[in-house]
Structures are given as structure tokens and as C-alpha cells.
Amino acid sequence: MELFLQRLVDGLSEGSVYALIALGLVIIYRGTGHLNFAQGEMALFSTYVVYQFGEWGIPIGIAVVLGMAVGFTLGAATEVAIVRPISKKSPFAVFIVTIGLFQLLNWFDGAIWGGQQLPNSGVGSKQVRFPSLFPNAPTDFVTIFGANIKVQSLGVIGLVAVLTVALFAIFNHTRLGLAMRAVAANGDSANLVGIRTGRVLMASWGLAAAIGALGGVVFAGINTNVNLGLMFTVFIYASAAATLGGFDSPGGAVIGGFSIGIIQNMAAGYAPKWIGQEMKVGVAFLVMLGVLLVRPSGLFGTSRVERV
């Protein structure tokens, strides 16, 4: 029971990171129908920026807000300057461009902050570990039903829950949310009734990148450091989450993220010989494959009807 609870909470706290990245994927997919392969790397860039703010002595609470602002700017600028003009050409061109951005951002991070994991005393980092949003000293845990649960895990899960509620409030009760839903439903018609589609899409990309930035910071906090490969597997898990939940359903992305987190942690925990740490990502792969084969629209997505 203790072990089960511990794995559940661990799964949920990792799953919340996947949920955040998956939310970003879904928001962009709903708006423009593109899959943003650079989502993870945009988040990674913001995470490095937050590390840098930490080096300058800015407390993590403020640094994460600034980092999300940087993420928002990066996402919005990407949409306006690159994705919008290229999406007039072909879906394939958009795919290639997001792959290009993936590579470009990763290289850029490496060029500025180097290939080693940070914080690193070897390169003169003042911080000992990546700043966590919640207390994460070895003594910071609470005991529930005999299981020792980290305060950090609970904090992360709570944070994502609050953020999800806030996002749903934005989607359902604000003008921007209404406009975003209109654009998602039918871009051309939304344009005709006077919604500035361009601005909405810009805001969507910005929002997605800002949420991703939060996910990156949270994950780096759990991981205690940030490195160039941090987001590779997270992106795979997140896309599995978005596939499971349905690519056009934000609620599905959150549920999918938590599910993937739990599934892979339970699988790795209860079958250490067969799955263990190595094949965790294989579980996500099988979930993704299974969902696409059996129910391509995901659990909560709307199925696409193709006209010829």
C-alpha cells in the first residue's frame, strides 16, 4: 500500500509535467492543426533562462514568472515570424520548420550554456541544484497512510491542478477563450465575424510556450538539474499523453498526462526486470501506438471526418 501510494504520487508528479507539455501541444494543434515538434525545446530554452535568473540571484518565484514571459514571447514570435508565413506553403514545410526549430533551439542552448548539466560547480554555478518551486530538502515529506510523500510532488500536482482550472476558466469564460474556441472550430468563419485570427493564433502559441516553460522548470526542479537532453523523452511522453487524451482536447491532455505518468511509473515499479528504467519509454510508445490503431481520435478528442 505504501509503495503503491508512493508510486502513484511519483507518477502523478511526473505526469503533471507531461500534462503541461501536452497542453501546449494541444493548444497549438487546436488553433492551427500543426504539431509543434519544438514544444519541448522551447520549454527547455525557458528553463535555461530561469536557471540564469537564479544565477543572478532572482528568487525562483519571480524567475519562473519571468521565464514564462520569455517563453510567451518566444512562442508568439515564432508563430508570427516563421510558422504563419510557412503554413501558407504546405503542411510538410511546417513539419520541417518545427524540426528545424527543435534543432536550432537545442543548439542555441548548448552554444550559450554548454553541454554539461547545470547547475555545475565546475563552471562556477552559484546554485547547488536547480531551484525548486516547492521545498525539496530530504526532510520535506509528509506521511500519508504510512507512505512518505514528498512535499514537492504534492506541490507540483496541486500547481498543475490549479493551472488547469485557470486555463479552463480562460477558455470558457473570457473573450480570448471564446475567440480561441471559435478559431479552433473554424478559422475562416471566425475571421469573417471579426475575430482577429492572427492575434488569437499568436496568443495560442505564446500561451502554449509559457505553459511549456512552467513544465520545464517543474521538471528541472524534480530532476535537480537542467541539461540539453532533458526534454527529449518528456516530449515523447507528452505526445503520448496528447494522443491518449485526443489532440484537440485540453482536458484530455491533462488526464492523458497524468495517466501516462502513472502507467509508466507503475509499469517500471512493478515489473522492474521486464520494464525497469530502460523500457519506460517503450510503455509510452505502446500506449501511443495502441491508441492510434484502436481509436485514433484519442479518449476525448473528436474524430475527424475526411471528405474527398
Added chain:
Amino acid sequence: MKPLISIKSGGPASWAIRIACALAVGYILLWIPTRGSNSLIDTATTALTLMGAALSLNLLLGFTGQISLGHSAFFGIGTYTTAIFVTRWGWSPLKTLPVAFVVAFVVGAVVSLPALRIKGVYLALVTLALGVVFPQFIKWPKIAWLTGGARGLNDTGFKFDKNNRTYEIFGWNPWGNLRGENVKPFYFWIGIGIVAIIYLICRGLVKSRVGRSLIAIRDNSTAAAVMGVNLAVTKGIVFGLSAAMCALPGCLTAMKGSVVTPDTALLTVVGSITFLIVMVVGGAGSLWGPIIGAVVFELITEKTSDWVDPDKIPSLIRPIFSWSDTAPAGGIFALALVVLMFVAPLGLVGLWKQTIARVVSVVPRPAGSGTLDAPESSAGGIPTWRPQQEPPAGDEAE
């Protein structure tokens, strides 16, 4: 604007150009292993590796329109097939090539079964996940007895006999002397052989009836099905063939390096992205694209590899790159990918064809005369991919 020169396809001028090009390529191919430095031969061999992988990706992505980010896995299957057969059962490395081909074909065809249902970006996602899973699978403790786990396998290449003869042709020694101290030309020639095989398979497919059905699938799969193309079988075979061909350069990697680990860059997702970059920079959907792309990629990567040290950068462009902590090649090509999509979606080959078409016009042979061999230039022959064109209406309809 009217082109200045016009050349008749199949006429004497066209043949003169072809022969001149063939001679130039032949001369370079002989010059590199005989007169080139060891590092140049190494670079050329790596370029050949990338060429083979990008060519096979091109058959799938450029001609059939199936996005794959999992070719590093097929590449890795080749590498590990060679490594395992050589180290565990003592096979001669060259004999493992057909085995790797078959293994990768089977895996590719199996992977293509779900790919029949999964389209576009979803296929990209699934294959990307495949590329990420592959190195993890190799590290899996359950099969470590075979793959060597995370530590990898040693001595996967040729074991050279000290008594091997050298073969000299007019004082040139294109084979290397196979004595262990100068075996690089030998790998170069294996690379040439592999690329030649892959190129010929691609060319044979693309210029035949099969090739036309592939292009039909890419441009409008529904229409292709209506016209009688068997989508499932064609896609499955092409996926398998592309995977099988991609395994061959993978084998070469195992042969020339003595150690194979799951963290070798080309066996991870980095490899998939590299192949994609090579293909797109050279020109997707053209036979020569990946070849040009690989040469350009490897030349720039090699030239800029020591630019981490600012003093090594040519002074003219030092301010642009001196701040970087890593070699700039990754950034240059990432940027090139984005920029190329705007200015030349068909890559360097597409750009070249556009430019040359302004100066030279190639008059195609009248229909019905001679063979069906397509002319070399943009005037006809291989239908080139036009990403600018609108997606078929209703394809994305809700």
C-alpha cells in the same frame, strides 16, 4: 525570359555533358582514396554513410510522402546486426550485409502495418517514438546477452590479415593495403558499393511504374487508390525497402568503428534528424538531392568542427561564431532548414535546377522515339515534389 542555350535531350551536347560529369565524378572517387589524406577519406566515408541513409529516407519521405523520424532505428538495426554476427558468431562483416537487409526489411514492413492507418504528423510522432525507444531497447537487460547492453560491443569490424596482398593499379592503390595501418580506403569502397546499390534501387523504383504509383500516393492517396494503386502493399513494401536500405550504411558504421554502443549519435534520434537535414538540404524528392546534401553536410561539419576555439575561426566571420560554446554546424543546418523552406523548398538541387533552367533549356525527346529513359534535367523525367502546391481540398476538413 528566354533561355540562352537549348540542348536536345539525347543529342550530342547532352551526351557530352553527361560524359564530362561522369568523368569528373569518377576522377574524384579515385582521387579521394588514393591521393587524399586519411582524414579526408574518413570524412568521405562518413558522407557516404549519411548519403545511403538519406537516400533511403528520401524514397519513403521524398517520393512516397510518408514521414519517418525513426530511420535511426533502422540504421541501428544494421549496425547491431553486423556487430552481433561478427562478435558473437564470428561472421565476416561483408556477409552480414544481406542479413541486415533482410532483418531491417522485416522490421520495417511490420512497422508499416500500423503506418497504414496512421497518417501525416501522427506517423511522424510514432516513428519519432520508435527512434527514441530503439537505444533503450538495446540497453534492455533482458537482451543484454545479445547486444551487450549499455556497454556495447567491441571489435565489430574487419580482422585484417597481415599477409593480405596490396593491389596496385598503375601505381595507384585504391584499395588501401589492408594491413591494418591503412584500411580507410577499403571502408571508402564499401561505402561506395552500398551507396551505389541504394541509388540503383531507388532509381529503378522511381523511374518505373512503381515510382509513379509512389508519387501518386504522395500527392493524393485517395486518387491513387481509385486509379488502382494497392495502397497497403505498396506502402508496406516501400517502408520495408527504405528500412532495409537504411540498415546498409548502418552496417558500414559497425565495420569501420571498432566499438558500437547504443549511445552512438547516429543510432539515436539525433541520427533521424541528421538524415532528415541531409535530405531536405540536398533536395527532397530528387535522386541526387541526398547525395549533394550529404557532401555539403559533411564538408561543413568537418570544416567547422574545431570552431569551438575562437582562434580557429576565419577572422572574417569570427564575430558571428566566437560566442558559441559548441561547434556551429548544428545551428547552421537548423537555420538552413528553416530558411530553405522559405526560399527553396526543394533544397540545393531544386535551387540549382531553377537557376540552370534560366540559362539552358532542355528540349525533351519527341514521344515514342527511342527508350523511355527520362532526360536528366528539370524539363521532364522525375516528377519533382512541389511542396508549395495546395493540399488537396478536403484533406484536412473537419
